[in-house]
Amino acid sequence: MNGKIICINKFIHKVLLTNNTIIDTRTRGKLRNNNINPVVGDNVFVNIETKTIEKVYERKNYLERPLIANIDKLLIVMSTSIPVFSPYLIDKFLIIAFSNDIEPIIIITKTDMISIKEKLEVKKYINYYRKLGIKVYINTSVKKIKHEFKDSVVALCGQTGSGKSSLLNKIDASLKLKTGEVSLSLGRGKHTTRLVELLEVNDGLIADTPGFSSLEININKKDLKNYYPDFNKRCKYRSCSHVKEDGCKVIKLVEKGKIPSWRYENYIKFMEECK
Ligand SMILES: Nc1nc2c(ncn2[C@@H]2O[C@H](COP(=O)(O)OP(=O)(O)OP(=O)(O)O)[C@@H](O)[C@H]2O)c(=O)[nH]1
Ligand SMILES: [Mg+2]
Ligand SMILES: [Zn+2]
Incomplete structure (x- = not known):
């Protein structure tokens, strides 16, 4: 039966099957038929009897950090306060999205922590990104953001402490994801989220991934x-x-x-x- 890998923990690959049930499969290392290492987001064929993944279907795209495949939308979660607002990082994530055929969507967080003057400054950047046809939402527009999840596989990226897990909790309170405090001494929080996992939300799948700030562009x-x-x-x-x-x-x-x-x-x- 076909399905999608929603979580990998050591040798256990959790697969969401097309009949909407979840099965634990045990796959060790690369698949023999195509020498592929299955990753979260992979569309796969599962042998229900042996509980093994027999085939990984061709990927639409593949990211290494976070390690995930077949992403439709990339939510770029960007804080305006701590961590500090960074158009440089936004531009970097846009390149990563566009080069992988993923629709980027920018989510602005922590506007409650900045002055009106700072808000106007941020607004200049937002306006330019919107002019480029990129959707930009403030994280308080929960309804609009929720709508983006429907029938899509969505990944979140952004610095640690930018508010990714908090956002997902707002979208679906039953997720109860752990959120962390930002460590002021380092100017960057500790990574609260560890496992890459696809979570079912609003008829779509969302990846709550470890935060990352340094990401290399692998482009000529x-x-x-x-x-x-x-x-x-x-x-x-x-x-x-x-x-x-x-x-x-x-x-x-x-x-x-x-x-x-x-x-x-x-x-x-x-x-x-x-x-
Ligand atoms: N004031 C304010 N605080 C926020 C907002 N969004 C998130 N926070 C706080 O920022 C801290 C970090 O948020 P998280 O959701 O854990 O950040 P994260 O992006 O998931 O971080 P990692 O999992 O480490 O990558 C938490 O204490 C949140 O409560 C916001 O819009 N306003
Ligand atoms: Mg988190
Ligand atoms: Zn030129």
């Missing part, structure tokens, strides 16, 4: 621009990397203020990080 320099919807311009050279070429329209737009300088500066930083 020349491909990076493809994940910038706002950089899709016809420059003088088709291969223009928008860094210092003559007749670069992106650089022109930055000079004119049509593309904000922070957005462009982040791009330059990522170019340096890419191979």
Whole structure:
């Protein structure tokens, strides 16, 4: 019977079957037929009798951190207070989402902890992301966020302490996920969430994943621009990397203020990080 891996704990792979029951399967290491290591999110064929996974179906996408496959939407949970608001991290997660064919959705948290002046500052960034066609919600818009989960496999990402587990608890109180205090001394909280697990919520599946802050972009320099919807311009050279070429329209737009300088500066930083 077909199903989806919702949790892996040592050798036990929990599979949600198409008949809506959950079965514990024991699979050791890679599958013989395609040499694949099953991960959470994998669509699989289970032999009900032997309780083993016999096949892993082709993946739509695959993330290594968190280790998960077949994600439809990536909720980028971003705090405006502690941890500090970071358009750099948002841009990084957007690249990861776009390069893996995942719809990014930005969720802003802790706006109750900042001043009106700081809110206006954050609003500038939100407006730009919305202009790019990216959905941005404040974490208090629970109803709207809930709607995004329907019939989707959703992953959450964002720094530890940004409010991922708190958000999920608001969406479905029965989840009772552990939430942690942010450790002020380190400026980053301890990772409260350990296991990668898909949880059934609102007719969809959600991954509550360990928080992560340092994430490497595994993209070639020349491909990076493809994940910038706002950089899709016809420059003088088709291969223009928008860094210092003559007749670069992106650089022109930055000079004119049509593309904000922070957005462009982040791009330059990522170019340096890419191979
Ligand atoms: N004031 C305020 N506090 C929040 C908000 N969202 C989350 N918190 C608090 O921030 C702390 C961290 O939240 P968590 O939900 O545990 O963060 P997390 O992203 O799941 O963290 P990890 O599991 O470590 O990755 C908790 O003490 C929450 O109560 C918010 O919108 N406002
Ligand atoms: Mg958590
Ligand atoms: Zn250019």
